Amino acid sequence: MNLVFYVLAGLTVLGGLAAVLLKNTVHCALALTVAFAGLALLFLELDAQFAGFAQILVYIGAVAILVVFAILLTRGSETPEDGVFSHTWLAGLAVAAAVFAVLGWAVIQSAPALTHESAAPVVTVNQIGNALLGRYVLPLEIVALLLTAALVGAVIVAMHEKEETK
Amino acid sequence: MLGEGILKGLAETARNAVGSFVSKDRLTTVEYPEERLPLPEASRNFPFLVYDGTDWEKGLRCVACQICEKECPPKCIYIDKSKDKKPDAFGRPQIYPAKFDIDISVCMSCQICVEVCPFEAIKMDTQYELSTDDRFGGLLLDRKELAKSNEYYHQIHPTEASEVDAKLAAEKVKADAKAKAAAGAAAAKAAAAAAAPKPAEAAAKPVVLADAPAAKPQGEGD
Amino acid sequence: MEEGLKIELGKQGVFVTTIEELYNWGRKNSVWPMQFGLACCAIEMIATTMARYDLARFGAEVFRPSPRQADLMIISGTVTKKMAPQVVRLYNQMAEPRYVIAMGACAISGGPFKQGYNVLKGIDRYIPVDVHIPGCPPRPEALLQAFMTLQKKIEEQPLTGEGRPRHLDAEAQGEFPVPVQGEHDLEPTSNKLVWPLPVVIR
């Protein structure tokens, strides 16, 4: 627990808050990237180099850009006149608050049981690679299958649209 | 094959880049303020007025006939005819331009004034370094700024100037002969008839003759 | 700084300069023109940037298509009444310090076409012009010479006091009103602040 942690945590939370609260959707998307960056830095703080960089590469490099593209393609950046929150926003907020209360209570309750500092594990990319193709080869294959399915699905959706416009 | 054309193009630019260090053909830049390309003889930019002799005011060939003013397509010449006559470079009394302005901010360098001038008085200059930040003062040339000597004319358009000189000399010879004849005739007349017109008028006559073409186009212009 | 002292220091290998000189040197040597051609003179302007005349030697070949990044607007050709509002708008979009060269007769006064119903009789009716080049079209050398005239003008500008450049003058006009295309003519027919009625010579 040091200053760096607090700064990063603050960055992440503020980014997240901005991402859900701001009116302009593009601003939301950019705030989201701030939250992603904060999280990635938290990963680095946790000595998970590979996961951190993967987080930046995938989330900032791809997901955030995709979101931005989607916003532009759907003209979602225009703020509707009758508010940006749905009419059931109160219920949603209540649910979220309840969830946070439960989670927070659980974390604080179990705090004494949680382990303290341990030595930073040294994880090389080599190890990750070996683990991926060794112990975790099945999940890897499944994820690969999933990604392929997603790819094919996306392509089919796009092609379908094209035919329709013609 | 894909990429072949691209490689050809790359080779071409490389040849030019390398060539620019060795051959003058491939490095065509003329570093302007220090070195300048010689202007061809026919080159033209803005008109100027030729004067003979040394005194520009006296030697202007222009007799303010206003043909160029009428013919100028963009109407950038302004001439005020003098009321009186002054002797020109050859001592003949002549109408002269009291005012001769050319607005070079309008002039289109077409050379039509030169073509129509019957007195070889207006010619094209090659001077092009005229840029200025003074909108009116710098771009409205008056008589004094326009007047350039015949020597200068010889310098910039040597062939043309010599032709013009020869032509003028021939005309002068003709005019002199005529004048002499006229004077002779007048003298004879005077001798014949005791009451003679004033000889000065007779002497001035050739000039009026030379002026004659001016009268015609003036009527045409409008 | 005194000139004498400066020369003396220069002799001893110490080069002294003032902020003013450095600033003027910088902007003088990096005048990026806007990629903006109007008519015949534009071809000569292009010819000036080409191999034989090579405007690049003065560091000015960076023709920026966007007015935001350009320093110099070369009005190369006839400005028609239909085009004039756009020219003024473009000038307004340029960032200070900005300069204008009126290239050729048409840009200065309407030139040979000035009697026409759709031709603006000189762009300096609406925007301030720094250098005028007469000619129809001016030779590329004339444009180079005008460019050097402009550089000289920049170099000699004091940064404070009388005669300081417009962008350092808080009271100077920054944006110029864009004329409106009316039913018969542009309205107004000139910007009286830029183009006061000249003193009549005759």
Next chain:
Amino acid sequence: MTPLGGYLLVAALVFAIGLAGALTRRNAILVLIGIELMLNAANLNLIAFWRYGPHPEALTGMMFAVFSIAVAAAEAAVGLGLVISIYRHVHTTDLDEMNRMKG
């Protein structure tokens, strides 16, 4: 507080923010943004547990997180693709309106 507790709290907070966003926003894309935040919160938990767990050298948590990132990318792509394709039909990304139009 222990470091792990801190991370877990941050993760819980981010998760709650994401949930709130997903539940309260009307714009479909912003709902997706909320979901992404929730996923990320989960990833933070995984990494934190791996780091402070008993066997960091086993790489389990980290692997889980990496897989989760990969899956999340697929999810985002498909989700956004669906939003865009729905948008082409109904010309809105407003979930309330989509609901009203049924179609």
Next chain:
Amino acid sequence: MKSVEEIKAAIEAAVPGAGVEIVPNPSPSGQHSLRLLPSHAVAVAYFLRDDEDLGLDFLSNLTGVDHLDKEIAEKVKVTRQVTKTVDGVEQTVDEVVEETRKHMEPGYLETVYHLFSMAKKHGPVVLRMRTVNRTDEVELPSVTPVWRSAEFQEREVFDLYGVVFTGHPDLRRLLMWPEFKDHPMRRDYKEPDDFEYEPTPHDTVLARAKDHKAAVAGQEGTGTGL
């Protein structure tokens, strides 16, 4: 290439009632033209384009000409009855008197078409049409459906001369801005007063300067610099 007379005959055979007139051209160019009636012009145009022998598939040039109202003064010999005292008796005598009569010939706007054939490589065939007058009845049929090349040229004639082409799909001003009201190529167009100052004034400019001065003086009550 057929002569103008032959073309006229062919048109009249193909389009009954076309009412084609030959307008001779006295210049050495010998490009005589045919004047069409606006009511039959499009039919004639289709005929000219599609006819096997003519095949005038290429409308090269289309332009307008403005003819102002003309005051025509002609000398007419009139026989008048004059009462004269002839031989002391008042008599009514017929007398032939030459008299200048002035009458206004209404002006009109004219369009001229130069047609060529790309397939047969001949031409030009010159057509012309007239409007009724210059003010309110200025409509002519558009030939854009026949020859696309007329599209912009007709717009230009509309812009500069004010001829309204009926049947043109997109008749807007071409060269001047849309708010502009006048037709500047008409011979009676008067330019707006934007005079400022001319260093080399000439007759027309001086006249405009005078007008300008008067206008400004009338507006502001003070004379300006000029």
Next chain:
Amino acid sequence: MVSTLDQIFVLLKHWLVGLLPSVLQPAAGVLLSVVAIVCVFPALFALTVLLERKGLGRMQNRLGPNRVGPFGILQPIADAIKSLTKEDIVPLRADALIHFLAPLVLVVAVFLEFAVVPMGRNMVLVDMDASLLFFFSIGASTELSVFMAGWSSRNKYSLMGAMRAVAQMISYEVPLLMSSVAVVMITGSLSLVKIVEAQNQYTYGLPHWNIFTPWGCAGFVMFAIAATAETNRSPFDLPEGESELVAGYFTEYSGFKFALFFLGEYLGMFSISGLGTALFLGGWSAPFSFLWWVPSWIWFFGKVMLSICVLIWVRGTLPRLRQDQLMNFAWKFVLPMTLLNLVDVALWRFLGEGWLRWVVCSAVMLVAYVAAALTGLRRDHIGPRSYRYAE
């Protein structure tokens, strides 16, 4: 002596850091390296801009800037003074904050990329295990700044430029990554330092650079194409294609923000050239073993400048592609070729030493290239034509 010269910057740094109390030493070391990077590359940028302008000039039979200072070398300084003092315009309707942040994000991200590029023996700011991944992940965030610039300007041309840029950068990032993965497969490490060291070996005095293998050569070509597209250089400079989109995403930028974009673009070029150098051209290693005595950083910067020169040369020659052609090229040609290249690398690895692997691997890539190029051209009916004449 030779090794001192080679390590002169490292020694200098150690000496300077050694002057400080030991508590501050690690931080000071990093700071010093950062300062060095922040100073050296902008200077290189100035030099490159001048080189580009003069080089293009030479290709076009003219001289290029030569008036400001001797041979025009002060030209970049004048440009810098002008750009930094020029008025900074934020359009009225623009999103001022994002408009301001965009160039900063770009420059910061690009500077970060230099952290992992080895610029000489022992000359790397951070020698981390996953440095290649770091490089790509930081590179990915430059796209965001481009988008921010285009979107916040509220200009149609800017927005279109930004969309093009982002689409192009995403498309070419995949082949860029894939072609680098080939090297990773051979070296077995994501660390750029290790990758360079693996290439710093010589047989008969010739280096073991990756480019001198069939897969490496193909990979390098693909990498070069993708890198050109990634940095928006001609012939892939569509996002700022001035004949179509005025100035692309930075149309509305003026003054120092524009200068930052300009800087960011060139720094991107340096960093990606540095990466390519490290991956395929042997990084800081000498091209021949007998040249071992030349300091390593000279080789590195020499190679980077060489690739920059090639980029300038290409820029001076080629027109640009169209957006859809660009995308097709990425997805239908470059990406399949890089994927095939991975197979090729695997073959190389398993065929073991000997002539066989040279033949097989070369044949695979060549055949694939010819087949792809021919079918591509035939599909689009593109090719030279003959013309007929009428008398």
Next chain:
Amino acid sequence: MSGSLRDTNLEGWNRPPVIVPDGEGELLEVAMGPHHPSTHGVFRMDLALDGERVVRLKPVFGYLHRNHEQIGETVSYLAMMPYTDRLDYICSLTNNWAYALAVEKLVGQAVPERAEYIRVILAELTRIVNHASAIGFLIQEMGASGTPLMYAFREREKILDLFESLTGSRMMCNYMRFGGCRVDPSAAWLDATRKVVAGLPQFAHEFENLLMSNEIVMARCQGVGKLRPELAINAGVTGPMLRASGVNYDIRKVDHYGVYDRFKFRVPLGDHGDIYDRYMVRVLEIHESIGILEQALKEIPGGPVMDPKAKIRGFRPKPGEAYGRIEGPKGELGFYLISDGGNSPYRFRVRPPSLINLTVLEDMCLGHNVADVVLIFGSVDIVLGEVDR
């Protein structure tokens, strides 16, 4: 020419159907110009885009409308000659020729043989200048940072030097007169011209090397902006653009004006009518022009360059009218003059090839990309001075 007009339905507006996917709301409206880097000056296109695809294109003219025709009706016949220089300001000499030809037709003026040869030489040099710079600008618009344009202008400078030493001005030559030419070229000038012409094939070769087989140029140009011959004829398209669509129509061959029937030259024709054909037809025409120049320079006869009976000042044609046209580098350049006997024409009309060639701009651009629009526009090869006059 393939097919006759009757086979195709050309009634009015049969443009390719425009698919607007989901109503107009989706379209992005962009006004390209009047200040845009690739509009060759001050031209504006109002585009409606679906993504990057063009679904509507309306050209807007008049930003360089300099009232040429009105000026022509107020100044004398001779004074109009320098104004014609400024019509198509890249090819002033062909403009001179077209105007001189129209006036000569109007008054029945004959031209001495030597003057005809000089006119041919100057016109073909102008054609080379125009085509080279048109290709240069086209490739420039394709994004080639100016190198081909620089090469084109390098050659142009050489030709402009010739123009200047003959006529006195680089661009605005004002050289031709009714009944001949203003000055007689010296033998030295002809020699210099021969030298320049001898160097031209090498330039053309270099240009071709740089561009002709370049894959990027081919990919950008082939199959883009196709123009059918029927539409081209109907829309009055002329010049290289028409010939690129496969229509054999060259006024030099059709009208036999000047002395063109004495030279052997061929007319290159394209088969596809796309940008690449337009570009290649221009390249091939450069070669043909070089051929004509070589023949003309070899055969040029002596004699006067001006009909001695021709009048310069006080030129008042008898009432009548004439339409004279030549094959300008951009297409059919015609002048239509009506004389009422005064010293300025009653009606002075320019038939601008550039303007009329733009009639089909929208048809060629629909369905293509913005980037293609720029190229298609560039391949039309216009000069705004002539479009707007």
